[in-house]
Amino acid sequence: MSGPVASADRWRVRPGGRLDLGAIDTGDPAGAPGDKGRDQRGHLAPGHPAGRAPERLWAEDRRSLLLVLQALDAGGKDGTVKHVFRGINPAGRRITSFKQPSDEELAHDFLWRVHVAAPARGEIGVFNRSHYEDVLIARVAKLVPEEVWRPRFDAIWAWEAHLPAAGTEIVKILLHISPDEQAQRFQARLDDLSKHWKFRLADLEVRDQWDEYQAAYTEAIERTTTDEAPWYVVPADRKWYRNWAVSTILVEHLEKLDPQWASRATWPRSSRGW
Amino acid sequence: MSGPVASADRWRVRPGGRLDLGAIDTGDPAGAPGDKGRDQRGHLAPGHPAGRAPERLWAEDRRSLLLVLQALDAGGKDGTVKHVFRGINPAGRRITSFKQPSDEELAHDFLWRVHVAAPARGEIGVFNRSHYEDVLIARVAKLVPEEVWRPRFDAIWAWEAHLPAAGTEIVKILLHISPDEQAQRFQARLDDLSKHWKFRLADLEVRDQWDEYQAAYTEAIERTTTDEAPWYVVPADRKWYRNWAVSTILVEHLEKLDPQWASRATWPRSSRGW
Numbered sequence: 001m002s003g004p005v006a007s008a009d010r011w012r013v014r015p016g017g018r019l020d021l022g023a024i025d026t027g028d029p030a031g032a033p034g035d036k037g038r039d040q041r042g043h044l045a046p047g048h049p050a051g052r053a054p055e056r057l058w059a060e061d062r063r064s065l066l067l068v069l070q071a072l073d074a075g076g077k078d079g080t081v082k083h084v085f086r087g088i089n090p091a092g093r094r095i096t097s098f099k100q101p102s103d104e105e106l107a108h109d110f111l112w113r114v115h116v117a118a119p120a121r122g123e124i125g126v127f128n129r130s131h132y133e134d135v136l137i138a139r140v141a142k143l144v145p146e147e148v149w150r151p152r153f154d155a156i157w158a159w160e161a162h163l164p165a166a167g168t169e170i171v172k173i174l175l176h177i178s179p180d181e182q183a184q185r186f187q188a189r190l191d192d193l194s195k196h197w198k199f200r201l202a203d204l205e206v207r208d209q210w211d212e213y214q215a216a217y218t219e220a221i222e223r224t225t226t227d228e229a230p231w232y233v234v235p236a237d238r239k240w241y242r243n244w245a246v247s248t249i250l251v252e253h254l255e256k257l258d259p260q261w262a263s264r265a266t267w268p269r270s271s272r273g274w
Numbered sequence: 275m276s277g278p279v280a281s282a283d284r285w286r287v288r289p290g291g292r293l294d295l296g297a298i299d300t301g302d303p304a305g306a307p308g309d310k311g312r313d314q315r316g317h318l319a320p321g322h323p324a325g326r327a328p329e330r331l332w333a334e335d336r337r338s339l340l341l342v343l344q345a346l347d348a349g350g351k352d353g354t355v356k357h358v359f360r361g362i363n364p365a366g367r368r369i370t371s372f373k374q375p376s377d378e379e380l381a382h383d384f385l386w387r388v389h390v391a392a393p394a395r396g397e398i399g400v401f402n403r404s405h406y407e408d409v410l411i412a413r414v415a416k417l418v419p420e421e422v423w424r425p426r427f428d429a430i431w432a433w434e435a436h437l438p439a440a441g442t443e444i445v446k447i448l449l450h451i452s453p454d455e456q457a458q459r460f461q462a463r464l465d466d467l468s469k470h471w472k473f474r475l476a477d478l479e480v481r482d483q484w485d486e487y488q489a490a491y492t493e494a495i496e497r498t499t500t501d502e503a504p505w506y507v508v509p510a511d512r513k514w515y516r517n518w519a520v521s522t523i524l525v526e527h528l529e530k531l532d533p534q535w536a537s538r539a540t541w542p543r544s545s546r547g548w
Contacts, residue, residue: 109437109442118382151439155439163383165429
């Protein structure tokens with residue numbers, strides 16, 4: 001039905017293996033079909049056959065997809081959401097940006113707010129930041145001691161292992177940038193009034209902890225990349241490449257699900273049988 | 275600070291052991307301090323020192339307690355909630371009755387709606403029915419095949435193992451009645467206009483599946499009773515005994531937590547460090 005798809009394998013982190021973030025070229029445009037002039041959404045661009053996969057997912061109303069987007073500050077999470085998901089049927093999209101937790105969120109376990117926001121059947125859910133902050137910033141900024149954050153790997157693992165049974169496909173992507181690229185983006189935020197709101201002084205403090213964050217990301221990814229909930233590390237210094245890569249990964253998972261056109265009126269309401 | 279408390283051990287189901295529901299006398303008043311004339315709330319009755327434990331939990335604002343109440347139809351869940359919890363500060367109570375799932379609930383994994391309803395810090399959360407219905411009615415009424423409901427034991431186990439890390443104490447109670455007692459209560463519902471609304475014809479069908487439900491309860495309890503999330507089987511033919519036993523179990527867990535009076539204004543806002 002759809003054209004050949006570039007393999008997302010090149011960015012996938014294999015379970016059981018080691019991850020060396022420092023060895024990954026953040027500016028690498030490997031595998032890209034052409035230049036930055038083409039539509040950066042790749043297979044999700046209008047007109048491409050695979051572009052209707054989200055619509056089929058929505059029509060089928062049986063499975064869902066959860067995309068977890070993580071990156072350091074200025075890593076391009078907002079831009080990715082804006083460019084990759086603008087063409088996707090808004091009715092089937094549930095995009096949640098997780099910021100510093102609210103009082104209500106803090107009054108529950110750390111998985112509570114992400115479970116509440118999990119995609120319903122038919123939906124593509126996007127987490128802009130996620131439960132991983134509770135093993136990243138919580139670890140590096142020493143918000144909690146190690147005996148609190150370390151057991152969270154197991155809790156994350158179990159939660160992500162449970163969702164696929166309900167038909168949720170999980171995809172996790174780290175947008176990987178270099179310190180130089182981050183510095184340029186911070187400067188751009190200071191130089192451009194329309195980007196000022198994105199800059200916080202605290203960002204500079206986080207920047208000083210670059211190595212600690214790389215280490216925290218490495219362990220979090222190694223501990224939680226599985227066949228059912230794989231991590232991808234996408235070189236993200238080039239925005240067009242980043243958008244193309246994220247689209248490619250997304251489409252590959254949607255095609256794996258291969259959702260079928262179906263009438264929401266006649267399809268069995270739930271795989272849960274009630 | 276408080277008087278001697280009867281031990282809840284007599285009703286506790288030990289991890290790793292076998293459970294024989296048929297061997298438990300559902301009319302047994304063993305261990306009760308007196309007759310049914312006394313206040314049925316036992317240690318939660320007004321004036322008893324332990325009665326302020328829920329208030330201390332609320333004031334402390336660091337931990338929470340989740341009580342899962344399960345029973346067959348007419349087993350006394352509603353009555354237990356009404357009698358045991360009427361004296362407890364409403365601000366610190368979160369009582370959720372789980373009925374046939376809504377469309378929105380069905381559109382998510384089976385743990386979604388219970389996670390959403392989990393108690394916040396300081397609260398006592400009560401589930402009147404729960405996620406266990408997805409391994410009980412879902413199993414006996416064959417709403418889903420075994421390959422769907424059986425893996426749910428592991429998912430439940432993992433979810434209940436995760437909550438204590440966030441300060442939630444979990445207590446699970448089966449109100450255990452006899453077929454004769456159930457028959458009498460059904461008849462009472464038909465004879466009393468004010469109880470008609472509780473009777474559904476479908477109840478009779480469930481009654482025909484008594485043995486299947488006993489088997490489903492037995493396996494569910496054996497598979498999910500742990501030191502951190504123990505099951506209790508309370509003989510519940512006598513309502514006064516049932517209320518006293520549930521109060522006793524509840525108080526024992528609250529005293530184990532031993533919440534401290536504290537100012538909500540000065541206490542650290544969260545153990546999660548944000």
